[in-house]
Amino acid sequence: MGFGWNFDNSYARLSDTLYASVGLHPVSDPKIVIFNEMLAKELGLSSDELQSEEGVQILAGNKAPEGSFPMAQAYAGHQFGYFTMLGDGRALLYGEQMTPENERFDIQLKGAGRTPFSRGGDGRAALGPMLREYIISEAMHGLGIPTTRSLAVVSTGEKIIRETDLPGAILTRVASSHIRVGTFQYVANWGSFEDLQSLASYTIIRHYTDIPNSDNQYLYLLQEVIKKQAELIAKWQLVGFIHGVMNTDNMAISGESIDFGPCAFMDTYHPETVFSSIDTKGRYAYGNQPKMGLWNLARFAESLVPLLDDDEDKAIEIAQGQISQYMGQFEKYWLDGMRAKLGLFDQEDQDKELADELLDLMEKNQADYTNTFSALTIGQHEKSPLQGKDGFEEWLQKWELRRSRQTQSIEESTELMKNSNPSVIPRNHRVEEALDAAVNGDLSVLERLLAALADPYDYSSEYEEYCIVPETQKRPYRTFCGT
Numbered sequence: 001m002g003f004g005w006n007f008d009n010s011y012a013r014l015s016d017t018l019y020a021s022v023g024l025h026p027v028s029d030p031k032i033v034i035f036n037e038m039l040a041k042e043l044g045l046s047s048d049e050l051q052s053e054e055g056v057q058i059l060a061g062n063k064a065p066e067g068s069f070p071m072a073q074a075y076a077g078h079q080f081g082y083f084t085m086l087g088d089g090r091a092l093l094y095g096e097q098m099t100p101e102n103e104r105f106d107i108q109l110k111g112a113g114r115t116p117f118s119r120g121g122d123g124r125a126a127l128g129p130m131l132r133e134y135i136i137s138e139a140m141h142g143l144g145i146p147t148t149r150s151l152a153v154v155s156t157g158e159k160i161i162r163e164t165d166l167p168g169a170i171l172t173r174v175a176s177s178h179i180r181v182g183t184f185q186y187v188a189n190w191g192s193f194e195d196l197q198s199l200a201s202y203t204i205i206r207h208y209t210d211i212p213n214s215d216n217q218y219l220y221l222l223q224e225v226i227k228k229q230a231e232l233i234a235k236w237q238l239v240g241f242i243h244g245v246m247n248t249d250n251m252a253i254s255g256e257s258i259d260f261g262p263c264a265f266m267d268t269y270h271p272e273t274v275f276s277s278i279d280t281k282g283r284y285a286y287g288n289q290p291k292m293g294l295w296n297l298a299r300f301a302e303s304l305v306p307l308l309d310d311d312e313d314k315a316i317e318i319a320q321g322q323i324s325q326y327m328g329q330f331e332k333y334w335l336d337g338m339r340a341k342l343g344l345f346d347q348e349d350q351d352k353e354l355a356d357e358l359l360d361l362m363e364k365n366q367a368d369y370t371n372t373f374s375a376l377t378i379g380q381h382e383k384s385p386l387q388g389k390d391g392f393e394e395w396l397q398k399w400e401l402r403r404s405r406q407t408q409s410i411e412e413s414t415e416l417m418k419n420s421n422p423s424v425i426p427r428n429h430r431v432e433e434a435l436d437a438a439v440n441g442d443l444s445v446l447e448r449l450l451a452a453l454a455d456p457y458d459y460s461s462e463y464e465e466y467c468i469v470p471e472t473q474k475r476p477y478r479t480f481c482g483t
């Protein structure tokens with residue numbers, strides 16, 4: 001039956017200032033480590049073929065699939081506030097697969113070798129971090145959060161040199177596109193006005209097709225991207241996800257979460273939580289994510305200025321007007337999500353205060369964020385990390401009174417909570433445990449973790465072990481980037 005490749009490479013039809021076509025850099029002994037059969041099916045691809053000898057060659061970047069157009073995309077970005085030229089330095093885009101449902105997805109290899117944008121890097125990636133991206137992206141998908149996906153990880157059979165020698169690997173990433181805020185920054189800085197116009201028009205056709213008949217479609221694009229990011233970052237906050245490296249090159253215009261380098265889920269609730277070893281100032285701490293989203297969107301708006309009005313002052317004013325909507329939108333998405341987490345269908349003025357009081361209690365008592373909500377969900381308050389803590393009883397009474405004031409039954413409210421509060425998240429110690437075992441050749445731990453993460457709102461006891469917080473963390477959890 002063949003692989004099922006059905007490429008239509010629209011990005012390659014744009015100006016070649018946007019990308020560099022690249023050759024392949026074969027690896028010596030590629031082997032499949034993990035493969036996502038469900039995703040392959042959605043893409044219209046044959047799992048059997050892709051896992052065959054020839055398929056592995058394709059997933060390793062040793063042989064280009066039929067109809068592909070291997071390229072590295074150009075982009076720039078603000079990294080921890082500093083602007084620089086970047087581009088795919090270790091990623092290779094095969095092209096856009098058209099699915100049986102006629103949807104378009106980028107098929108990209110991460111870790112496929114050097115490109116014209118590699119600067120001093122080797123273009124490679126290590127097995128641990130690629131499996132980590134696989135786990136977290138699939139966990140995000142399970143949680144119902146827009147995200148890039150992972151089709152496969154193959155080991156390369158080659159060592160890569162970091163602080164120590166590490167096994168090399170390549171991730172096949174699937175994304176609705178890889179257009180980033182940094183792509184617009186690149187074109188605004190180094191491309192022509194026509195390049196900017198064509199990238200913006202292309203983005204609208206690819207991601208924002210519902211465009212109304214408007215005089216200024218680029219203004220509409222700005223509006224929609226702001227809304228999508230407000231919604232996305234609210235979702236991150238609601239599950240305690242910390243991206244860790246929210247540089248403008250890691251913000252996708254589609255509204256998908258992208259680049260799961262040093263990310264991690266928060267266990268103990270605290271707004272200042274940071275896991276990334278390089279984020280020494282806490283720029284991308286949990287509580288800063290909404291405003292870093294705003295900062296990035298301001299950079300996006302700046303890139304669009306030439307398209308917003310012929311008069312630059314007027315264009316800047318228009319851009320600022322849009323950017324000023326973001327925080328309000330974020331707060332609305334967040335509060336709507338928080339109401340659902342608390343089993344509330346309707347709205348009362350005091351709801352934000354009720355949620356904030358619960359978060360304060362968690363912060364004061366170093367309570368586990370996920371387990372506090374799941375204990376409320378199943379109504380087993382004796383299991384709550386806040387049980388017996390000062391002020392919790394009073395809070396519970398207030399919450400129960402609030403719940404009883406709505407027309408929906410307690411059963412309906414509980415159902416809403418079950419669909420809004422994950423019982424399973426990829427806890428740091430579980431992710432590390434799965435990675436350790438996988439790097440040492442035992443994939444069973446990873447496979448079980450992935451099965452649990454596929455259905456995180458399932459409150460059956462099958463995966464109970466993933467809800468347990470370790471008694472004491474040996475040392476503060478740290479994640480590392482770019483390895």
Ligand SMILES: Nc1ncnc2c1ncn2[C@@H]1O[C@H](COP(=O)(O)OP(=O)(O)OP(=O)(O)O)[C@@H](O)[C@H]1O
Nearest residue numbers: 086087088089090091118121122123124259261482
């Ligand atoms: N080993 C490497 N060799 C060459 N370039 C690299 C390497 N590691 C990272 N880069 C480049 O450094 C920049 C920033 O890296 P970052 O960690 O944000 O991205 P990434 O994880 O490689 O990719 P993505 O954002 O596509 O998930 C990117 O341009 C990336 O291509």
Ligand SMILES: [Mg+2]
Nearest residue numbers: 249250258259
């Ligand atoms: Mg990146």
